[in-house]
Every structure is written in structure tokens, then in C-alpha cells.
Amino acid sequence: MSSCIKHKLPASPCRQTSRYFFCILALWAFLNIFRVILHPPLFCVTTYSREKDDNNDFWKMSETGVDSGIRPCLNFSEMYKNFSVRAIPRKYMMVVVSGGLNQQRNQIVDAVLIARILKAVLVMPVLQVNQVWGDESEFSDIFDETHFKEVLKNDVVIVSSLPPRKLNRRRVRAPVMPFHADEDWIIQNFGNKLRRDSILLVRAIDSKLSKNLNADLQKLRCKVAYEALKFRPWIEETAEKLVKKIGQEGPYLALHLRLEKDVWVRTGCQSGLGKKSDLLIENERKAKPQLLTSRSKLAAQDRYAAGLCPLNAKEISRLLKGLGAPKNTRIYWAGGVPFGGESALEPLRRQFPNLQNKWSLSNSGELNDIKHKPSILAALDYVVCLRSKVFIASHGGNMANSLQGHRIYTGYGKNIKPNKKALVQLYMNKTLNGLEVEKEIKKIHTEILDFRSPGDTVLTKDSSSLIVRNCMCGTQKGKVN
Structure with missing residues (x-):
């Protein structure tokens, strides 16, 4: 091993001075960076805070009136809850819904309400091919069918399709619904068409069922629209x-x-x-x-x-x-x-x-x-x-x-x-x-x-x-x- 490695040569005065100079320079730079972080230039503070304030004001406005202390509350009456939908004779109702997705959603909601009013078994709604968009999607292509039936099992009996023994039964077309049709109208005009030896076929119900039904049906409307109708996973x-x-x-x-x-x-x-x-x-x-x-x-x-x-x-x-x-x-x-x-x-x-x-x-x-x-x-x-x-x-x-x-x-x-x-x-x-x-x-x-x-x-x-x-x-x- 060489003597250069074995014995350190004494540092020259010049080398020692350079070392001290770089240490002092690094310390000066660190202090200046720290000062800028603590006290940024005025233009930086102004730009940042204005953008932040704008965001805060807008999103603060968006929260007004939202946290109002109200919550979903589907308290059905005892009469509604005690009625067993599975204890009645099975009379089937089919519904054809039309339009775009949200128009179809509204009609599906109304179809469930009509089935409840009539005490009918609802066959899974048929989605008519959209004439504007040409969409051939079926109910099960868009919505979670299992979830739909499970959520509503105590409200309406829903089946995916007609049982084999009913396939050849005569379809009876329901009368055209007027706007604002209520429970009495449904019972009087659809009820006499609903028989065990035939299938009631309902069409053209878009926005025609009254929005002012009894309290239980109003709650059922919310249950269908906001809990039962869920999109496929x-x-x-x-x-x-x-x-x-x-x-x-x-x-x-x-x-x-x-x-x-x-x-x-x-x-x-x-x-x-x-x-x-x-x-x-x-x-x-x-x-x-x-x-x-x-x-x-x-x-x-x-x-x-x-x-x-x-x-x-x-x-x-x-x-x-x-x-x-x-x-x-x-x-x-x-x-x-x-x-x-x-x-x-x-x-x-x-x-x-x-x-x-x-x-x-x-x-x-x-x-x-x-x-x-x-x-x-x-x-x-x-x-x-x-x-x-x-x-x-x-x-x-x-x-x-x-x-x-x-x-x-x-x-x-x-x-x-x-x-x-x-x-x-x-x-x-x-x-x-x-x-x-x-x-x-x-x-x-x-x-x-x-x-x-x-x-x-x-x-x-x-x-x-x-x-x-x-x-x-x-x-x-x-x-x-």
C-alpha cells in the first residue's frame, strides 16, 4: 500500500478557506429559502388566496339549505304493512314502457303503483325500442332485476316472465289512461279487465298517473324510484x-x-x-x-x-x-x-x-x-x-x-x-x-x-x-x- 494512503498530507491553508466558504454559502442559501417559505412575495400570496377564496365562496354557497335535518322516512301504515300480496289469487299485468331511460324509469315506477292498486302480479316491464335512438336494451340490460324484486317483495309480486301455463292466455288491452288518473279510476277502468283467464296489457302510461295519491302509494313511489330501481352492478x-x-x-x-x-x-x-x-x-x-x-x-x-x-x-x-x-x-x-x-x-x-x-x-x-x-x-x-x-x-x-x-x-x-x-x-x-x-x-x-x-x-x-x-x-x- 502506498505511503499516500497510509499517511494523510496536511491540508493547505487555501483548501481550509474554501471549505469554510462553501459551508457559509450553503447556510446563507438555506436561510433565504426558509425566509421565502415563511414570507412569500406579495404577488404569490394575493393570487393564491383569491383563487382559494373564490372556491370557498362558491362551494360554501352550494351547501346552503342542503343539511336541513331531514331524511328518508318510509313509514307505511299498519293497514299497508299487514296486507299480504302473496295471499291473493294471481292475476297478471304486463306493461310496455317507452321513451328514453328516464321516461322509462317514471313509467316503471307508475307500473308498480298500478299493480299494487289492482293487487296484480307484475310481469317485468317490457322496454319498447326507442324510435329516436334505436336502443334495443331490455330491463335486465340496464337495471338490477334481482335487487328490484327483492326490495319490492312485500309490496308487489313481480315475476321475470309469465309462467308457461299463462303464455297462451288472451292479452286484454287496458283502456287509455287520461292525465291525472287516480286510484279510483284505475280500479274502475282496469280492475274489470283484470281476470284470472287473461293477461292485462297496459301501454302509454307516461306521466298520466296522478301525483296526488294516498300517503302509502306516495311512499311506495319513492321506494321504487330511489331504492328499488338500481342499475346493474x-x-x-x-x-x-x-x-x-x-x-x-x-x-x-x-x-x-x-x-x-x-x-x-x-x-x-x-x-x-x-x-x-x-x-x-x-x-x-x-x-x-x-x-x-x-x-x-x-x-x-x-x-x-x-x-x-x-x-x-x-x-x-x-x-x-x-x-x-x-x-x-x-x-x-x-x-x-x-x-x-x-x-x-x-x-x-x-x-x-x-x-x-x-x-x-x-x-x-x-x-x-x-x-x-x-x-x-x-x-x-x-x-x-x-x-x-x-x-x-x-x-x-x-x-x-x-x-x-x-x-x-x-x-x-x-x-x-x-x-x-x-x-x-x-x-x-x-x-x-x-x-x-x-x-x-x-x-x-x-x-x-x-x-x-x-x-x-x-x-x-x-x-x-x-x-x-x-x-x-x-x-x-x-x-x-
Whole structure:
């Protein structure tokens, strides 16, 4: 071994000085970094706190009226509970439901109520092929059939199909239901058609059963809609992945956007995408006048002024800004392909870039097998919207109404129902600047009574919220329900 290794050479004065210099330099750098952490520059503090305050204000607003102390409460009467559905002679009823997913949901709920009124055995509802979307999904493709029957086993006898001995029995078509049909009407007009030697076939019941039934039936309505009708496990699991992705950094807002071509045709409204687009919609409407659902003779502009049209992306964007939503708000938008494609969403995306939907959140190719199954895609939207902190719909309809009631029942978060008539008046007012419009938007929507209060008169205007009044218990504003 060399002497160089055996014997250390004495350090030179120069080398010792360098060592001390680097130690002092490191200490100086550490102290300065520590000082910056404790006392950041003014511009950093201002930017961060403003964004944080904006977020806090918006989400704080979203919590008002939600924790109201009420909860689901299905206290059926003793007479209802003591009635044995399995002790009666078996008379079978079949129901065909039509429309999109949420229209079908409503009819399935009503079918269960009708079966209970008639003391009939309900054959699992048949989903009619949707004429607009061409979806051939059956009940068991979308809903958990086993769960459905298990939850309702003490309310209605439900079978997956007719027993073999009944297959050749004559189908008796039920009379057409009028709107607001009550229990007496059902018994008088369907009861005499329900026999042991035939099968009662019921069609066209969409939104026709009265929303003002006896207390037990109102509770059953909630039980079916919010407890029994559950999507198949794999649909729930897929939706849960989407919920986790968009909610991994905190709460999110869900928008149900009604911007599809058929929506503009059916509502008799203009899309706001320019004269060429308006002319295309008008020509479609003239070619298919049966699609115009409103009986009103109002022109498109008059419909808009009356608050009868869906809010487009620009109008939704102004609404969100007025409500105080910060630019970095995570937004899940539900709905079909907008008329005008992605460009129709640009005004909203420009103001709120964290705009996502099921396609952008899912992995590549994950939804390919169901891309032609609109009912299943709508089920994914339903679950993600249900779980959001805030839910807003650009227009009314079956999905919006179902979700508003379901969210109240489960207590997931706040529903904000846009006051479209007041909004369009603000948007058309050219004397107000942007800040004044935003201030008025917030004022309008903070003064609206929240859907979650059982005693609020606003509940009488919406059927899905009206039924929740009969299914909740607790103290609200000094009143006990």
C-alpha cells in the first residue's frame, strides 16, 4: 500500500478557506429559502388566496339549505304493512314502457303503483325500442332485476316472465289512461279487465298517473324510484370510476345540457349558433311537425323570452359566472352529442376549461361496447350527476326531475334550478354591464327556495320534488314533517 494512503498530507491553508466558504454559502442559501417559505412575495400570496377564496365562496354557497335535518322516512301504515300480496289469487299485468331511460324509469315506477292498486302480479316491464335512438336494451340490460324484486317483495309480486301455463292466455288491452288518473279510476277502468283467464296489457302510461295519491302509494313511489330501481352492478362500477376521476381533487359540479338536435327541433327554439343552424332546425321542424311537443303557437323568440327554451353553452357559462363558480371548477356535463358538435360547447369551455364528460374521463376504448346503447350511456350520466356536489340542468325534463328528487332523497348535494325567464330578461337587457348582470344572477338564485325543504311551496311545481315531501322526516325551519 502506498505511503499516500497510509499517511494523510496536511491540508493547505487555501483548501481550509474554501471549505469554510462553501459551508457559509450553503447556510446563507438555506436561510433565504426558509425566509421565502415563511414570507412569500406579495404577488404569490394575493393570487393564491383569491383563487382559494373564490372556491370557498362558491362551494360554501352550494351547501346552503342542503343539511336541513331531514331524511328518508318510509313509514307505511299498519293497514299497508299487514296486507299480504302473496295471499291473493294471481292475476297478471304486463306493461310496455317507452321513451328514453328516464321516461322509462317514471313509467316503471307508475307500473308498480298500478299493480299494487289492482293487487296484480307484475310481469317485468317490457322496454319498447326507442324510435329516436334505436336502443334495443331490455330491463335486465340496464337495471338490477334481482335487487328490484327483492326490495319490492312485500309490496308487489313481480315475476321475470309469465309462467308457461299463462303464455297462451288472451292479452286484454287496458283502456287509455287520461292525465291525472287516480286510484279510483284505475280500479274502475282496469280492475274489470283484470281476470284470472287473461293477461292485462297496459301501454302509454307516461306521466298520466296522478301525483296526488294516498300517503302509502306516495311512499311506495319513492321506494321504487330511489331504492328499488338500481342499475346493474357493472354500470354502477363503471360510473363509480368516472366519479372518482372527476372528484379526485375535490367536489365537482354536474350539468345536464340539453343541446341535441332533436331538443331544438322539439322545443321550437333556436340554438344560438347562427342563422344557418337556425334555418336547418326550422326546416327539420317543418318536415316533422309531430316532433314539436309544445302546443303553443309562440314564435321562437317569444318562447325564448318566456323562459321556455334550453339554455345554450354561452348562457350556462354566464349563469355559472354569476353564481360565483371559479374558472378552475371541475364540471361534468351529461347529455347527448350537441347540435353543432364540440364548437357548440366552446363558449362554456373557454370560461371553464375543466369541462369533462364520460368520454373524456374514460380510458381509451373503455366505452366502445356501449357507444350504441344510449340508455346505458344515460345511466352513467345519471350516476355521476347524482353524486355531484351541485347539479344544474339547462332545461327541464325527465332526467332533471328524477335527479332532483333522487338527490334530495339521498342527500348528495344542492340542486340549482335556473330561473330561465328571469335569466333571459337579464341577457336581453343591454343597459347592464357584465358585472351588473352577474350580480343580478346571484341575487335571483340565492333568493330561490331550496328544493330540499319539505314545506316550501316551490315543491308543488315539480312532480319529482312533490313526492319527496311525502317520503322525508325531520325538522325544517321549526316545522316537523
